[in-house]
Amino acid sequence: MTWACRYCTFANHDDTSTTCCLCGMPGKRTLPSAREPKTAKDDDPEIIDITDTANDKKLPVKSHSSLPTASVSTSTVQDAAANDAPTTSRKRKAPHSTCITTTNNNNDGEIHGFFTNNADLRRSHKNSTKPAPSTIKSVQQTATIHCRYPHSFSYHLVPKRTSQEAKQDIRKTLDSIFKLRKLRNLQPHAINCALRLDSQMIVMATGGGKSLCYQLPACLLGGVTIVISPLLALMKDQTEALNAKGIPAACVSSTNTETQNAAILERVVPSLSANAEKTANRKKKVFTETPQLPTPVLLYITPESIGSNRMRTVLERLYSENRLALFAVDEAHCLSSWGHDFRPAYRRLNYLRTKFPKTPCMALTATATPNVIKDITKELSLEGCPIHVGSFDRPNINYTVKFKDGIDNPIQDLVKIISKNHQKCESDKAPCSGIVYVHKREDTAMIASAISKAGISASAYHAGLKKDDRLAVQDGWSNGNIQVAVATVAFGMGIDKDCVRYVIHWCIPKSIEGFYQESGRAGRDGQQSHSILYYSSDDVQKFKYLIQKQSSGTNRDGQKKDQTNLKRKLSQLADMERYCTELKCRRNILIRHFGGEVVDCRRTCDFCSNPGEVERALRSAKAVKDTRNQISGRGKQKQWDGQWDGPHLYDDDWGDHGMMVGDLRVTGPLEVDPGSPEIKSSEHRSSVRFVKASDILSKYEAMEGKAKRNGTFFGGSESDSNAKRASVNIPPHLIASLKAASTKAMKPKTPCKEAAKVLSSEDHAKNAAAIEEQLARMKSEREARLKALLAKTSKKATAPPPPPPLSFGQKK
Numbered sequence: 051m052t053w054a055c056r057y058c059t060f061a062n063h064d065d066t067s068t069t070c071c072l073c074g075m076p077g078k079r080t081l082p083s084a085r086e087p088k089t090a091k092d093d094d095p096e097i098i099d100i101t102d103t104a105n106d107k108k109l110p111v112k113s114h115s116s117l118p119t120a121s122v123s124t125s126t127v128q129d130a131a132a133n134d135a136p137t138t139s140r141k142r143k144a145p146h147s148t149c150i151t152t153t154n155n156n157n158d159g160e161i162h163g164f165f166t167n168n169a170d171l172r173r174s175h176k177n178s179t180k181p182a183p184s185t186i187k188s189v190q191q192t193a194t195i196h197c198r199y200p201h202s203f204s205y206h207l208v209p210k211r212t213s214q215e216a217k218q219d220i221r222k223t224l225d226s227i228f229k230l231r232k233l234r235n236l237q238p239h240a241i242n243c244a245l246r247l248d249s250q251m252i253v254m255a256t257g258g259g260k261s262l263c264y265q266l267p268a269c270l271l272g273g274v275t276i277v278i279s280p281l282l283a284l285m286k287d288q289t290e291a292l293n294a295k296g297i298p299a300a301c302v303s304s305t306n307t308e309t310q311n312a313a314i315l316e317r318v319v320p321s322l323s324a325n326a327e328k329t330a331n332r333k334k335k336v337f338t339e340t341p342q343l344p345t346p347v348l349l350y351i352t353p354e355s356i357g358s359n360r361m362r363t364v365l366e367r368l369y370s371e372n373r374l375a376l377f378a379v380d381e382a383h384c385l386s387s388w389g390h391d392f393r394p395a396y397r398r399l400n401y402l403r404t405k406f407p408k409t410p411c412m413a414l415t416a417t418a419t420p421n422v423i424k425d426i427t428k429e430l431s432l433e434g435c436p437i438h439v440g441s442f443d444r445p446n447i448n449y450t451v452k453f454k455d456g457i458d459n460p461i462q463d464l465v466k467i468i469s470k471n472h473q474k475c476e477s478d479k480a481p482c483s484g485i486v487y488v489h490k491r492e493d494t495a496m497i498a499s500a501i502s503k504a505g506i507s508a509s510a511y512h513a514g515l516k517k518d519d520r521l522a523v524q525d526g527w528s529n530g531n532i533q534v535a536v537a538t539v540a541f542g543m544g545i546d547k548d549c550v551r552y553v554i555h556w557c558i559p560k561s562i563e564g565f566y567q568e569s570g571r572a573g574r575d576g577q578q579s580h581s582i583l584y585y586s587s588d589d590v591q592k593f594k595y596l597i598q599k600q601s602s603g604t605n606r607d608g609q610k611k612d613q614t615n616l617k618r619k620l621s622q623l624a625d626m627e628r629y630c631t632e633l634k635c636r637r638n639i640l641i642r643h644f645g646g647e648v649v650d651c652r653r654t655c656d657f658c659s660n661p662g663e664v665e666r667a668l669r670s671a672k673a674v675k676d677t678r679n680q681i682s683g684r685g686k687q688k689q690w691d692g693q694w695d696g697p698h699l700y701d702d703d704w705g706d707h708g709m710m711v712g713d714l715r716v717t718g719p720l721e722v723d724p725g726s727p728e729i730k731s732s733e734h735r736s737s738v739r740f741v742k743a744s745d746i747l748s749k750y751e752a753m754e755g756k757a758k759r760n761g762t763f764f765g766g767s768e769s770d771s772n773a774k775r776a777s778v779n780i781p782p783h784l785i786a787s788l789k790a791a792s793t794k795a796m797k798p799k800t801p802c803k804e805a806a807k808v809l810s811s812e813d814h815a816k817n818a819a820a821i822e823e824q825l826a827r828m829k830s831e832r833e834a835r836l837k838a839l840l841a842k843t844s845k846k847a848t849a850p851p852p853p854p855p856l857s858f859g860q861k862k
């Protein structure tokens with residue numbers, strides 16, 4: 051079983067060991083037993099610390115012709131082994147490294163690798179002027195057991211390099227640490243700029259490789275690079291990945307205990323805790339738990355935590371010691387109120403620029419419109435700095451919009467698309483996974499169950515699940531046991547899975563930025579992938595209503611809610627709706643939204659591959675929708691007209707930051723098949739006449755016949771069409787397509803293939819049953835919540851009204 055080390059967060063796969071194979075610390079929480087191996091802190095003679103703290107600090111900064119990894123290492127493995135003085139080495143505790151760093155005798159700065167066997171070690175001594183160590187065995191053990199950081203990094207900042215030197219260093223680091231062959235499009239510019247110590251902004255498509263733009267310079271700049279990231283999961287993943295590559299990284303976050311955070315900061319700024327932690331108890335804890343790990347080269351932190359007093363002290367110390375290398379502000383669009391994920395704490399980051407003016411800043415985002423870029427550069431004082439804007443195009447993603455209203459059974463349609471994708475991958479013998487984004491938590495279970503019944507493993511994921519369940523789904527999906535994650539937007543932040551072949555949006559997303567980011571989780575391996583969005587005007591009306599609801603009334607302080615965001619959110623939703631309903635190339639709508647140059651779509655969106663078909667689908671969906679409204683007696687629906695009754699709590703995970711809990715009762719026309727168990731309740735029954743698109747289409751056929759007989763239907767000029775639409779809502783040129791669709795829809799039903807599959811697969815049936823159980827549980831929980839809320843509101847209504855407030859100057 052995998053366990054995460056509580057010191058360095060490395061994921062260990064060896065269940066039998068209680069010490070972390072990366073840092074060598076007893077990171078696994080187990081009761082000590084007689085057989086427990088000795089820890090690094092105990093008297094383990096194998097720990098060889100060859101770097102000297104004192105010396106380190108006094109060291110003149112290394113000439114920049116070689117990798118900084120070599121510059122700080124003052125001794126070689128040979129020294130360490132020959133000295134064979136573990137006690138001394140432990141005394142010479144280095145703040146930045148406890149691992150063996152290897153440089154050759156010429157001190158040419160080459161990294162000579164990480165010794166894993168005696169042969170390697172002996173080879174390294176071949177040209178050595180010093181005698182080979184007599185205790186090779188112990189050294190070899192040290193290398194394999196405790197010292198998994200094969201590279202060392204400069205404790206202080208490395209001076210600027212010439213461009214030739216920078217080029218060489220970049221190549222070496224890319225090859226030896228990141229194991230990559232070459233840099234992608236904007237990466238060389240961004241990395242060069244960082245090594246010139248210039249501030250900059252990088253706007254690069256999702257999956258474009260933004261992380262490398264600060265991770266690689268961090269290795270070369272020396273000192274500590276501070277990465278400000280909004281997502282705890284992403285921070286954790288990235289630190290784990292960096293540690294696995296041998297780059298010391300850590301994250302200070304609220305998920306760590308106070309002691310763990312203190313231990314990490316102690317590694318960044320030694321003796322900080324000695325001053326800061328006053329109580330003896332605390333001191334003891336911090337010092338006993340501080341592992342002998344190298345100083346992090348990259349320190350991840352949330353924008354909220356970076357403003358704390360302790361963090362300010364750390365930054366000031368780093369700055370005064372000339373060790374503050376770079377601020378990397380990831381997901382910088384969170385800084386702009388024009389961005390789709392505005393986070394107020396980001397606004398406070400400008401203090402970093404004023405307080406630490408010499409430290410360069412790198413702002414990174416995938417989704418920045420010109421307005422957002424302007425906002426970010428202003429807030430982070432990046433005016434005049436280079437702005438690297440890459441292409442927003444993701445050529446390997448095919449974009450499609452499906453019109454839910456015109457589809458008889460959209461869930462069946464969705465399942466078919468998913469099955470097709472998996473079948474294709476199966477025949478190609480390629481791995482395949484996907485994500486379906488929904489808004490309502492209940493829909494996650496409903497859709498996951500339908501997919502499972504089709505023989506594809508799917509699981510529901512939303513913020514309402516228990517943490518363990520969420521982790522299980524995330525892990526299952528990441529390791530391929532779960533093929534499809536049906537999730538709310540709570541899923542996927544910081545996901546870096548390469549074989550995601552499709553991302554499906556079951557409802558319209560809130561903004562193009564959000565859509566671009568979510569759909570961008572497909573095809574990160576560069577292989578052909580799909581983004582499919584199911585559009586319904588009902589969803590848009592719902593969201594408009596929710597946005598208005600969120601912005602109306604008063605907040606907790608009793609003040610009227612700020613209305614400035616209302617307009618922005620409505621306009622973002624309108625942009626997103628335009629993406630769905632405009633008869634233009636989808637790819638270029640996205641690119642233009644971000645201010646990019648138009649590209650040749652090469653028929654990789656549904657519109658470019660068949661514009662006529664898209665137009666017909668859109669218009670027939672509109673016609674079907676209007677008819678539904680007319681049939682249900684509500685006339686043409688222009689505004690969401692209060693179809694939701696009861697207390698307005700929402701269980702969609704679509705809030706800005708926090709997740710909303712509660713209930714949403716929809717009594718209007720539904721988007722599911724009337725036969726579906728979802729709409730069996732009496733509450734819904736009245737409104738489900740003619741909910742099927744094919745029913746409506748056949749109705750149209752009848753109307754068409756009648757009109758033709760009377761000579762009053764669908765005739766006349768274009769200018770009359772509006773008046774005619776008011777009564778029938780069907781544009782003339784649609785007749786043929788509607789007819790065709792109708793005939794198709796009227797065909798006798800054949801038993802569904804997917805249903806046959808269900809019965810044949812026990813596992814999938816079990817999975818579906820489990821999901822349905824979950825759905826039932828969610829429903830009962832929702833009922834309970836609703837009851838409690840109703841009780842609360844009725845209590846409030848019966849309570850006596852509060853006394854009127856005293857006006858100024860009024861006597862009691």
Ligand SMILES: Nc1ncnc2c1ncn2[C@@H]1O[C@H](COP(=O)(O)OP(=O)(O)OP(=O)(O)O)[C@@H](O)[C@H]1O
Pocket residue numbers: 230231232233234237254255256257258259260261262416544546570574
């Ligand atoms: N030069 C490169 N060559 C090959 N692969 C690369 C290169 N740079 C980055 N990658 C890979 O591309 C993938 C995406 O990188 P990364 O996570 O940095 O993207 P991102 O731009 O931060 O994406 P997002 O905006 O979604 O967070 C990673 O798996 C990374 O290893």
